Amino acid sequence: MTNSDNDPVLRRAIDDLRRLPPLDPEAVRRVVSAAAIARVSPAEDDDMIVAPPSRSLTVWAVVGIAAAAAFVGFALRGVWTSHASAPARVVASAPAAAKLRPIDMGSDGLPVPQQFVFENARAHRVSIVGDFNGWNAAKTPMLHTPDGTSWSVIVPMLPGRHIYGFMVDDSIFTLDPRAQKSRDADLGTEGSVVIVGRP
Amino acid sequence: MSRRRFAIALAISVSASGAIRAQQQSATALVNDPEANAQLMSIVSSARDAGLPIEPIVSKVQYAVVVAHAPAPRIVAAARAIAARLEVARDALMPQPSGLEIAAGADALGAPGVEPKQLRAVRAASPRQSVVVPLGVLAQLVSSGVSSSDATQIVTDLIKHGVSPRQLVALGNDVNSDIAHGETAAKALDIRWRGLNAVLAPGGGASAAAANAPGLSATGPKKP
Numbered sequence: 260m261t262n263s264d265n266d267p268v269l270r271r272a273i274d275d276l277r278r279l280p281p282l283d284p285e286a287v288r289r290v291v292s293a294a295a296i297a298r299v300s301p302a303e304d305d306d307m308i309v310a311p312p313s314r315s316l317t318v319w320a321v322v323g324i325a326a327a328a329a330f331v332g333f334a335l336r337g338v339w340t341s342h343a344s345a346p347a348r349v350v351a352s353a354p355a356a357a358k359l360r361p362i363d364m365g366s367d368g369l370p371v372p373q374q375f376v377f378e379n380a381r382a383h384r385v386s387i388v389g390d391f392n393g394w395n396a397a398k399t400p401m402l403h404t405p406d407g408t409s410w411s412v413i414v415p416m417l418p419g420r421h422i423y424g425f426m427v428d429d430s431i432f433t434l435d436p437r438a439q440k441s442r443d444a445d446l447g448t449e450g451s452v453v454i455v456g457r458p
Numbered sequence: 459m460s461r462r463r464f465a466i467a468l469a470i471s472v473s474a475s476g477a478i479r480a481q482q483q484s485a486t487a488l489v490n491d492p493e494a495n496a497q498l499m500s501i502v503s504s505a506r507d508a509g510l511p512i513e514p515i516v517s518k519v520q521y522a523v524v525v526a527h528a529p530a531p532r533i534v535a536a537a538r539a540i541a542a543r544l545e546v547a548r549d550a551l552m553p554q555p556s557g558l559e560i561a562a563g564a565d566a567l568g569a570p571g572v573e574p575k576q577l578r579a580v581r582a583a584s585p586r587q588s589v590v591v592p593l594g595v596l597a598q599l600v601s602s603g604v605s606s607s608d609a610t611q612i613v614t615d616l617i618k619h620g621v622s623p624r625q626l627v628a629l630g631n632d633v634n635s636d637i638a639h640g641e642t643a644a645k646a647l648d649i650r651w652r653g654l655n656a657v658l659a660p661g662g663g664a665s666a667a668a669a670n671a672p673g674l675s676a677t678g679p680k681k682p
Binding site: 367368388390393394395396417418419420422424432439440441442443444445446447448450452454455456457 | 514516517518520521522523524525526528532535536539540556558561562565568569588590591593594595597598601602622623624626627628630631634635638
């Protein structure tokens, strides 16, 4: 029994791959042909390090072929879908695409803790709502400060500009008097603004 | 890639489509109008098929229902408008904008006077780095009354001179704070720019950049 048989994570990965949509045999044939053409002949010295294939390697080979075939399947499906239903899009030509370099997103995907404080001694419940929590008052309740005059919460937020407000007693939307404001371009209502920088 | 990481990545990719569908349904379920619901589903689906991030559309619907209490036709119009801005932002931020950048671009396009050319200028100033924060600062400066051309000029100049996102945010916050305390937008921007200029590396092009910025100077605000 090999490691791959005992490893539950690997077993799950293999099971997941097996559940992928049916493959296009023609696409698989093209991938295999392309791989055969691109294959570099082994050097003579390689004979010295050739070992009988282990079962673990076989499993990984199956996983690799399945993943490659699935990728081709998804790619072809995407091409067909875009032709069938998507609006006209500019598709970069191969040379242009080759020149593209990924943009360094740095820590844009990492949340940065932001503290919010709201003074209101008479409220029974206060939550913060915004584009970062689906404007859902149940998601981010604020805590009463010990002196009973204010409410506070620390929210992990992605870098960028966010619109928010406070929901008082589950029904009254209130702007943050300490924050900048912005008028919604489509609905005309105001929201408070926080701009979060990257850490 | 280790086996564990491979499995996690696989699990995420498998569950992502389900999560997006759930998000889409939860947003449209808020609207108690079958016809509007169908239209919203169509808008979100089209955006997703076009490779646009759908979170801003979903968020707009949630905001319209929970905060703005907007009627169904207005919600649909708002969703359609943000979807259109996402597409414009994606095109303006080519060649390879991230979902967060497209969302930030669409948000900036909602500010009065911000056009695709301003987004292109920011992208040109930062072709290899994320423009999420610069676009956020640009949007808020314009929302606070700074002209879109001045705001774009100052943001792009600061990017070119290597100012960090944190410094950019601080500049935006300071300008907006000054405006909130009664300062004019142009004067607030000028004062805060000169303050930042003073702490930037000597010999850098910051002064020249400030001198080139419309309505701004490295030595003091221009008289109107």
